[in-house]
Amino acid sequence: MAKTPRKKASKKGLILLKAATLFRQRGFVATSMRDLAEVVGIEAASLYNHIRSKNEILEAICFDIANLFNEHLDQLESTKASSIEKIEQVLRFHIRHMVENYEQVIVTDREWRHLDEPFLSNFHTQRRAYRKRLAFFIEEGIQKKEIRPIDAPTAVLILLHAISGIESWHRSKKKISARELEENMLTILIDGLRKNV
Amino acid sequence: MAKTPRKKASKKGLILLKAATLFRQRGFVATSMRDLAEVVGIEAASLYNHIRSKNEILEAICFDIANLFNEHLDQLESTKASSIEKIEQVLRFHIRHMVENYEQVIVTDREWRHLDEPFLSNFHTQRRAYRKRLAFFIEEGIQKKEIRPIDAPTAVLILLHAISGIESWHRSKKKISARELEENMLTILIDGLRKNV
DNA sequence: CCTACCGATCGGTAGG
DNA sequence: CCTACCGATCGGTAGG
Numbered sequence: 001m002a003k004t005p006r007k008k009a010s011k012k013g014l015i016l017l018k019a020a021t022l023f024r025q026r027g028f029v030a031t032s033m034r035d036l037a038e039v040v041g042i043e044a045a046s047l048y049n050h051i052r053s054k055n056e057i058l059e060a061i062c063f064d065i066a067n068l069f070n071e072h073l074d075q076l077e078s079t080k081a082s083s084i085e086k087i088e089q090v091l092r093f094h095i096r097h098m099v100e101n102y103e104q105v106i107v108t109d110r111e112w113r114h115l116d117e118p119f120l121s122n123f124h125t126q127r128r129a130y131r132k133r134l135a136f137f138i139e140e141g142i143q144k145k146e147i148r149p150i151d152a153p154t155a156v157l158i159l160l161h162a163i164s165g166i167e168s169w170h171r172s173k174k175k176i177s178a179r180e181l182e183e184n185m186l187t188i189l190i191d192g193l194r195k196n197v
Numbered sequence: 198m199a200k201t202p203r204k205k206a207s208k209k210g211l212i213l214l215k216a217a218t219l220f221r222q223r224g225f226v227a228t229s230m231r232d233l234a235e236v237v238g239i240e241a242a243s244l245y246n247h248i249r250s251k252n253e254i255l256e257a258i259c260f261d262i263a264n265l266f267n268e269h270l271d272q273l274e275s276t277k278a279s280s281i282e283k284i285e286q287v288l289r290f291h292i293r294h295m296v297e298n299y300e301q302v303i304v305t306d307r308e309w310r311h312l313d314e315p316f317l318s319n320f321h322t323q324r325r326a327y328r329k330r331l332a333f334f335i336e337e338g339i340q341k342k343e344i345r346p347i348d349a350p351t352a353v354l355i356l357l358h359a360i361s362g363i364e365s366w367h368r369s370k371k372k373i374s375a376r377e378l379e380e381n382m383l384t385i386l387i388d389g390l391r392k393n394v
Numbered sequence: 395c396c397t398a399c400c401g402a403t404c405g406g407t408a409g410g
Numbered sequence: 411c412c413t414a415c416c417g418a419t420c421g422g423t424a425g426g
Contacts, residue, residue, distance in 0.1 A: 027226060029226040029227045033404080033405060034403090034405095043413085045407080046411045048405095048406070048407080049411065053406080110307070148388075150381050150384060150385060151377065153366075154378060154382065155385060157362035157363075158382060158386070161358045161361055162356075162359040162362075164358055165355055165357065165359075169350075187345070187389075188390060189385075191345075191388065191389050192385035192386055192390075230422080239395065239396090240396055241421085241422090242423080243395045243396070246395070250422080
């Protein structure tokens with residue numbers, strides 16, 4: 001409750017936040033540590049009192065986001081919802097984070113390839129596993145006749161990428177509300193999956 | 198019909214092709230002219246006998262793709278197809294090019310931000326115009342009750358981004374056929390739009 | 395198409 | 411947290 005609790009941690013937090021913004025705008029490789037230092041308000045060399053390397057910043061962003069989504073999926077799997085309800089919950093979670101933390105989500109999505117080993121392999125593995133779990137929801141739904149018979153990995157790929165389009169929504173001038181965005185996306189995507197009875 | 202017709206033009210073509218592959222794999226900024234020279238089989242300095250700058254390569258890739266899609270849309274607009282048929286044709290065209298020329302399409306999609314002015318503004322304008330034309334198809338379809346009442350720009354954003362997911366299909370081990378991919382995507386996306394009667 | 399090379403900028407360190 | 415600086419690499423040019 002003090003006014004400056006763990007000053008160092010909050011400065012590191014600021015660096016990660018500003019880095020996410022720059023990495024989204026210019027890309028990880030095209031953002032220099034001098035660019036980052038400038039928006040943080042210190043000299044480039046001083047950044048290294050808070051972080052070990054440029055790549056460590058990317059690691060922090062990517063794995064924070066990966067953990068967030070993995071934990072949500074863990075919770076959801078222990079639930080009794082129907083397959084299509086589970087898919088809906090996953091989509092709503094993704095959409096909300098693309099609306100609220102879109103800088104981090106987009107950076108993770110677009111720049112994770114620049115991770116160094118062993119983080120690159122680790123991330124890649126987690127990503128494939130996450131998609132497989134989603135594909136399993138869809139296969140389950142197809143068996144239960146909730147979802148039309150389609151290729152499950154293709155459906156996953158459509159769903160996840162469709163959501164990344166929210167980046168354009170952020171930049172559009174006359175935005176619909178976040179609530180409307182979510183309902184519109186759900187309408188199109190869920191009804192595209194649902195088996196008409 | 199000679200064996201080496203316009204040697205210089207074909208070498209430039211080779212450079213553009215190899216560049217698209219590298220730019221997709223590593224990103225535009227992270228690909229050096231020395232990397233490119235190596236896969237082309239010449240020294241870095243020699244590249245400049247065929248192209249003027251690194252950015253000119255990106256320009257060639259992005260505007261080739263932009264022209265391709267714009268011309269397709271021109272043709273389609275002079276057609277008498279229903280709104281939903283027009284959307285379907287656009288999706289099929291995008292899907293096929295993501296299957297066949299995916300290196301160029303993905304590079305355009307992901308790296309166009311690194312274009313220099315005035316190309317950057319030009320491309321950005323073309324991109325917005327293209328999306329507006331698609332949104333118009335959807336609004337038209339809503340009025341004719343072919344398409345359910347949704348926010349048209351949101352629908353466009355979902356459709357276009359969903360297709361970029363085909364990159365993952367390329368990398369997947371057990372792929373379904375291109376034909377199946379196209380039909381699966383159409384099923385989900387078009388039925389997500391269609392008004393149930 | 396190559397050798398030789400340039401100035402600029404990069405991520406990062408030493409030392410205080 | 412700063413000044414001063416390092417080696418590496420970048421896109422690109424000169425000259426042949």
